[in-house]
Amino acid sequence: MTDIMILAAGLGTRMKSQRAKVLHEVAGLPLVCHVMRAAFKLSPASIITIVGHQAEEVERAARDEAGRLAEKEGRAGPELHFVLQAEQRGTGHAVMSARELLADLSGPLIILAGDGPMIKSETLTRLAETHSAERNDATVLTVCMDDPTGYGRIIRAGDGRFLRCVEQKDASPEELAVREVAVSIYCFEIKALLDALDFMNTDNAQGEYYLTEVPQIMASRGKRVGLLLHDSAEEVMGINTRIELADMERKLRERKLIELMLAGVTIVDPATTYIHQDVEIGEDTIVHPQVIIEGASRIGRDCAVQSWTRLKNVEISDRVTIRNSSVIEDSRIREGATVGPFARLRMGADIGEKAGIGNFVEVKKSKIGRGTKASHLTYLGDATLGDHVNIGAGTVTCNYDGVRKHETIIEDGVKIGSDTMLVAPVRVGRDSVTGAGTVVTKDIPPDSLAVGVPAVVKKKLTGKKQ
Ligand code: UD1
Numbered sequence: 495m496t497d498i499m500i501l502a503a504g505l506g507t508r509m510k511s512q513r514a515k516v517l518h519e520v521a522g523l524p525l526v527c528h529v530m531r532a533a534f535k536l537s538p539a540s541i542i543t544i545v546g547h548q549a550e551e552v553e554r555a556a557r558d559e560a561g562r563l564a565e566k567e568g569r570a571g572p573e574l575h576f577v578l579q580a581e582q583r584g585t586g587h588a589v590m591s592a593r594e595l596l597a598d599l600s601g602p603l604i605i606l607a608g609d610g611p612m613i614k615s616e617t618l619t620r621l622a623e624t625h626s627a628e629r630n631d632a633t634v635l636t637v638c639m640d641d642p643t644g645y646g647r648i649i650r651a652g653d654g655r656f657l658r659c660v661e662q663k664d665a666s667p668e669e670l671a672v673r674e675v676a677v678s679i680y681c682f683e684i685k686a687l688l689d690a691l692d693f694m695n696t697d698n699a700q701g702e703y704y705l706t707e708v709p710q711i712m713a714s715r716g717k718r719v720g721l722l723l724h725d726s727a728e729e730v731m732g733i734n735t736r737i738e739l740a741d742m743e744r745k746l747r748e749r750k751l752i753e754l755m756l757a758g759v760t761i762v763d764p765a766t767t768y769i770h771q772d773v774e775i776g777e778d779t780i781v782h783p784q785v786i787i788e789g790a791s792r793i794g795r796d797c798a799v800q801s802w803t804r805l806k807n808v809e810i811s812d813r814v815t816i817r818n819s820s821v822i823e824d825s826r827i828r829e830g831a832t833v834g835p836f837a838r839l840r841m842g843a844d845i846g847e848k849a850g851i852g853n854f855v856e857v858k859k860s861k862i863g864r865g866t867k868a869s870h871l872t873y874l875g876d877a878t879l880g881d882h883v884n885i886g887a888g889t890v891t892c893n894y895d896g897v898r899k900h901e902t903i904i905e906d907g908v909k910i911g912s913d914t915m916l917v918a919p920v921r922v923g924r925d926s927v928t929g930a931g932t933v934v935t936k937d938i939p940p941d942s943l944a945v946g947v948p949a950v951v952k953k954k955l956t957g958k959k960q
């Protein structure tokens with residue numbers, strides 16, 4: 495069984511950042527997590543991640559991702575190891591830091607860089623298969639690039655055999671003209687790798703231990719080194735600068751949108767639509783221009799998501815319409831409901847079937863019953879609303895007394911008049927009605943009409959600034 499190593503200790507100087515490179519995000523996920531996904535899919539025995547810069551954060555991100563994947567797939571997943579490379583002295587040095595751990599393993603080890611987020615697990619599988627079929631000690635994945643600047647060049651002998659890999663900074667003009675490059679993805683026999691590590695040196699332009707030197711060391715010691723020329727340069731692109739980060743964001747985004755369109759989702763304007771990798775959307779749903787959908791969001795069939803809307807971690811059933819300019823997070827919207835325009839839903843808002851949440855309405859941590867409507871300018875927080883309730887414009891659940899939050903309960907069939915203040919904790923009994931401008935401070939029994947304002951001055955506030 496294969497083991498996998500992810501190199502993720504570098505700072506990424508070219509990012510010009512205080513943050514470790516592999517923690518920078520594309521498509522809503524840190525780079526290292528994308529790589530973890532590809533590694534996890536391969537079901538290796540173990541995944542060893544080399545960490546250095548912001549080691550704790552990188553470890554947490556990688557661990558969380560593996561945890562999420564394990565939960566999603568209902569399996570334990572590979573054993574995870576994190577090895578600290580305290581000082582970053584090159585990719586070869588990164589592997590050397592895991593020497594002890596590697597000594598306990600045998601068989602093939604796939605090594606890949608934590609800054610190449612588009613790598614597919616199928617490609618890693620092919621690499622491992624080629625490696626064992628050819629009985630290689632090392633198999634180096636390569637691609638041909640139109641512009642190979644920055645990558646290590648692969649130098650082959652006249653018969654195509656691997657000779658060596660030369661880093662950009664060490665290459666002669668002839669070598670720089672070579673378009674075949676190393677992409678920081680390898681498969682090694684662990685024993686042969688460990689032997690070769692002893693022969694590495696830092697006689698190069700950067701004074702670093704280059705992992706790219708290892709295959710050459712192996713070849714010169716009579717080991718078998720193979721090359722696997724891959725056809726997609728895009729898939730193995732590494733991120734070194736923020737320009738490449740933005741470029742990668744666009745590529746990953748396009749890949750996701752194509753996947754959704756092929757699965758029956760209408761994306762009116764792919765150029766302005768941002769949908770993260772884990773989002774699921776059902777057939778015949780229409781996503782209008784300038785929409786952002788993030789996190790673990792699930793949207794059903796026959797829905798419409800109108801423009802300038804942002805959705806994050808939402809669960810939306812079938813036939814739901816989200817009108818323009820709504821911002822919705824961590825919420826659930828049930829079948830046939832309509833939300834927006836300019837609606838704000840958050841912290842576990844749960845909107846019932848065929849309910850209507852309209853213009854400038856905010857719903858926080860509240861359950862809204864079936865067919866219930868709050869159409870204009872309303873705040874519903876920490877509230878439970880029954881079925882077929884109507885909330886008039888300007889209604890507020892006054893849930894905060896300055897210290898604690900309190901609940902409002904509105905039972906089935908209630909009609910709340912415009913501008914009603916519901917001072918929580920309070921309950922409005924079923925089929926009751928409040929008049930416009932009412933301030934409700936006490937529970938209202940069922941089938942009642944409540945009107946008026948009970949403002950009573952109790953005492954003067956003291957200790958306040960004059
Ligand atoms: C590396 C390769 C280059 C290849 C390119 C492909 C070497 C010497 N060069 O160059 O041939 O074309 O990748 O993308 O290997 N890292 C550590 N510890 C370190 C240094 C780096 O863990 O001491 C990690 C980084 O976090 C990163 C990965 O290794 O994830 C690659 O390092 P990076 O500095 O980006 O290498 P490149 O210069 O891109």
Ligand code: CA
Binds near residue numbers: 607609732733734
């Ligand atoms: Ca790189």
